[in-house]
Amino acid sequence: MSAAIVAAAESDKIGYIEEGTTALNLHIEAIRNVCAEAGISPAEIEGIFATNHSNMLAEYLGIHPKYIDTTSVGGCSFQMHVHHAMAAINAGIIDIAVVSHGEAGWSARKNQGKGTLRGGGGDPWLPSAQFGGDLYGSWGAPSAYAHALTRHMHQWGSTKEDFANIAVATREWAGLNPRAVMYRKSGEGGLPELPEGDAGGGEKGHPFGGPITVQDVLDSRMIVWPLNLLDICLVTDHGGAVLIASAEKARSFRTPPVWIAGAGESQSHADMLEMGDFTATSAAASSETAYRMAGMGPSDMEMAMIYDSFTVTAGITAEMLGLTPRGEGPSLWANGNASPGGKFPVNTNGGGLSFSHSGMYGMMLLVEAYRQLSGTAEDGIHGIEGKQTDAQSAIVNGTGGLLSVTGTLVLTADV
Amino acid sequence: MVATDEKGAGMADYNKPIPSPDPYVTQPFWDGAKEGKLMLPRCTTCNKVHWYPRILCPFCHSSSIEWFEASGEGFIHTYAVQNRAFGGWADETPYATAYIDLKEGDRMFTALRGVDAENPESIKIGAKVKIEFDEASEDVFVPYWRVVD
Numbered sequence: 001m002s003a004a005i006v007a008a009a010e011s012d013k014i015g016y017i018e019e020g021t022t023a024l025n026l027h028i029e030a031i032r033n034v035c036a037e038a039g040i041s042p043a044e045i046e047g048i049f050a051t052n053h054s055n056m057l058a059e060y061l062g063i064h065p066k067y068i069d070t071t072s073v074g075g076c077s078f079q080m081h082v083h084h085a086m087a088a089i090n091a092g093i094i095d096i097a098v099v100s101h102g103e104a105g106w107s108a109r110k111n112q113g114k115g116t117l118r119g120g121g122g123d124p125w126l127p128s129a130q131f132g133g134d135l136y137g138s139w140g141a142p143s144a145y146a147h148a149l150t151r152h153m154h155q156w157g158s159t160k161e162d163f164a165n166i167a168v169a170t171r172e173w174a175g176l177n178p179r180a181v182m183y184r185k186s187g188e189g190g191l192p193e194l195p196e197g198d199a200g201g202g203e204k205g206h207p208f209g210g211p212i213t214v215q216d217v218l219d220s221r222m223i224v225w226p227l228n229l230l231d232i233c234l235v236t237d238h239g240g241a242v243l244i245a246s247a248e249k250a251r252s253f254r255t256p257p258v259w260i261a262g263a264g265e266s267q268s269h270a271d272m273l274e275m276g277d278f279t280a281t282s283a284a285a286s287s288e289t290a291y292r293m294a295g296m297g298p299s300d301m302e303m304a305m306i307y308d309s310f311t312v313t314a315g316i317t318a319e320m321l322g323l324t325p326r327g328e329g330p331s332l333w334a335n336g337n338a339s340p341g342g343k344f345p346v347n348t349n350g351g352g353l354s355f356s357h358s359g360m361y362g363m364m365l366l367v368e369a370y371r372q373l374s375g376t377a378e379d380g381i382h383g384i385e386g387k388q389t390d391a392q393s394a395i396v397n398g399t400g401g402l403l404s405v406t407g408t409l410v411l412t413a414d415v
Numbered sequence: 416m417v418a419t420d421e422k423g424a425g426m427a428d429y430n431k432p433i434p435s436p437d438p439y440v441t442q443p444f445w446d447g448a449k450e451g452k453l454m455l456p457r458c459t460t461c462n463k464v465h466w467y468p469r470i471l472c473p474f475c476h477s478s479s480i481e482w483f484e485a486s487g488e489g490f491i492h493t494y495a496v497q498n499r500a501f502g503g504w505a506d507e508t509p510y511a512t513a514y515i516d517l518k519e520g521d522r523m524f525t526a527l528r529g530v531d532a533e534n535p536e537s538i539k540i541g542a543k544v545k546i547e548f549d550e551a552s553e554d555v556f557v558p559y560w561r562v563v564d
Binding site: 124125127128129130131132133134135136137138139142143146147148149150151154222223224225226227272273278 | 431432434435436437441466467468469492493494495496497498499500501504507509510512513514522523524525526535540557
C-alpha cells in the first residue's frame with residue numbers, strides 16, 4: 001500500500017499582493033488550481049485536510065467529503081496532513097484527498113486583521129497565559145526563537161556568522177525564482193524604487209532583495225538579539241494545495257505522482273516553557289519514523305526542504321534530520337554545498353526567508369518538493385534555469401509552534 | 416538604565432499584562448507571591464518539582480502533588496534581548512527575557528533584572544538569579560528574576 005502526491009498548485013497570486021486578499025480566497029484559488037492541473041473536478045475530492053477550516057472549505061466548494069481533518073499545530077500541519085491522508089488512503093477509506101492552505105499574512109495589515117480566518121483571543125487560564133511570554137514582553141515567534149539561538153551558540157560554540165550563511169545560501173535560490181519576494185533588489189536593472197509603504201517583491205524587486213552577504217545579515221536591523229532582520233522569514237500572502245491519491249489512482253491524473261515513501265510526526269512541547277533542550281526539536285523522532293518507513297536514511301536523500309522560519313530553525317533541523325553532526329547544523333549550507341549547483345540542494349524555492357512565508361510555511365515546502373521531484377520546478381513561472389535539480393529523493397521537514405511540533409516526509413520521484 | 420531594573424513597581428504603576436490566576440490549580444502560587452514567597456508544586460510520589468503547576472505529575476503521572484516554599488534561586492538557562500515591543504513593554508526596550516533553571520528543578524520564564532540589555536553579550540548563561548515580585552494588582556503579584564552574581 002502506498003500513496004502519492006499527484007499535483008501541487010498555488011493561489012493565483014502570492015507574496016505581497018498589492019490589492020490585498022483574504023485567506024479564504026487563497027484557499028479556494030489553490031484548490032481550484034490544483035484540481036485543474038490534475039484534471040479533476042473538486043467534486044472528486046473524498047478527503048479534506050486543512051488547519052481548522054476543512055468543514056467550511058468543503059461547504060464553500062459545495063462538496064461532501066467522507067474524511068475531514070482539521071489538524072492545526074502551526075507550520076508543520078501540512079506535513080502532518082499528508083501523513084494523515086496517506087493513513088486514510090492506506091486504511092481504504094478514501095482514494096483522493098486535498099491538503100489546502102490559505103493565509104493572508106500580508107493583507108491582514110491592510111485589512112485591519114479581517115479576512116484572516118483567525119479566531120479570537122486565547123484562554124487566560126491556560127498555563128502559557130499565566131506564566132508564559134506575553135507577561136514579560138515576548139512577542140510571538142521571533143521573540144521566542146531567539147532564545148534557542150543564544151543557547152545553541154553557548155552549548156555548541158556556533159556563531160551568528162554560521163547561521164547568517166544559511167540566509168545567504170537561501171537567497172541564492174530566490175535569485176532563480178521570479179516569484180520570490182527577494183528575487184531582486186528594487187532600483188536595479190532599470191526597476192524604479194518602490195513608493196513608500198509598498199514592500200514590493202518578485203519581479204518588482206524589494207529594497208532588501210537580491211544577493212546578500214553574511215555581513216549584510218549581521219548589519220541588518222537587530223530585531224531580537226541574536227536574531228537580525230535577515231535571519232527572520234517574510235510575512236506574506238500565500239495559498240497552496242496538493243492532491244494525494246492512492247497507488248491505484250496515482251497515475252490516472254494529468255500530472256505525475258511523487259511518492260510518499262515515509263512519513264512521521266512528533267512533538268517536544270507546546271509552549272517554549274516546556275522545551276527541554278533548546279538546541280533540539282522533535283524532528284529527530286519524526287524523521288526517524290519517516291526514514292524507517294521509507295527504508296532509507298539521511299545518506300539516501302538528494303535534496304531537502306527544511307522549514308526556515310528563522311536561520312536557527314533550519315540549522316537545528318539539519319542536525320535533527322541526520323544531515324550533519326550534532327551542533328554543526330549550519331555546516332550543511334557551508335561552502336556552497338546547499339546552494340544552486342551545490343552537492344545537496346536545500347530550500348530551492350528561496351525558503352521562508354526569501355521566497356514567501358505567510359505564517360505557516362509547510363505548504364510551500366510541499367509544493368516545491370513536488371515540483372522538484374516531478375521535474376516541473378522550471379516551468380517559466382515558478383523558476384528559471386538552474387532551479388530544477390536532478391534530485392530523485394527529498395527529505396521535507398515542517399516545524400510548527402515554538403520549535404514545538406514537527407512533521408517529516410521522505411518523498412521519491414516516480415521511476 | 417531600563418525601568419525593569421528598578422525596584423518593583425507599585426500597583427498603580429504596573430502597566431504590563433496582568434495574569435488571571437486559575438483558582439482551580441495555580442492559586443497556591445499566587446497566594447505565595449503576595450507574601451513574597453516562591454511556592455512550587457512537587458510530586459510526592461517521585462519527589463520531582465514541575466513547572467507550570469498541574470493536577471498530574473508530568474514525570475510519573477501521579478496525582479499526589481504538594482506545594483512547598485522554594486529558595487527563590489535559579490540560574491539563567493538562555494536569554495534574548497527584545498528590541499521591539501508593544502503596550503507597557505514598549506517604553507522599556509531593549510530588555511532581556513530569559514528561561515530560568517530553578518534550583519529545585521524545572522524552568523520558569525521571565526524578564527531579567529540586573530543586566531545590561533544594551534550589551535547582550537555581557538549577560539551570562541549560568542548566572543545566578545533571585546526572584547522578586549511586583550504588585551500588579553491587589554491580588555496578583557508578578558514574579559521577576561534578578562541577576563545577583
